[in-house]
Amino acid sequence: MAPKVMLKAKGKNAKKSAAVADEDGGAVTAVYTFVKDWTTWTAKKAKVITHYGFIPLVIILGMNSEPKPSLSQLLSPV
Template identity: 55%
Template sequence: MATRVALKANGKKGSKTSEERSTVKCLKEWSTWMMKKAKVITHYGFIPLVIIIGVNLKRKPTLSQLLTPF
């Protein structure tokens, strides 16, 4: 199996064009921004989600079932 070596026009290996750099930079900024937003949404949305799921359950226990250990 022979491997192919791709040569750049300027002769340097691993050099990126300005367009590739700007794309990578934009992707990094976007992913950082999304992770910050996801952290805030998770932080403030977890307890309301648990409450909504608990309220929408079909089987509702009575008050005496909630207060007794068995």
């Protein structure tokens, strides 16, 4: 009999993950929930990085283009 892999889940899905791991084929479902939780965590972090990094990226790319505009020219709406 193969040993079951038990992963401790943190956060909101801790009880849900523990219940899924206790079902038949617990090792497979535990890995599935781990991958699902990791993917969700990664997507949330990517969303925050994209949200706060987009405008600075546009400013940096605009300042490195030709002709070289000043910062005030980049930020003015005209």
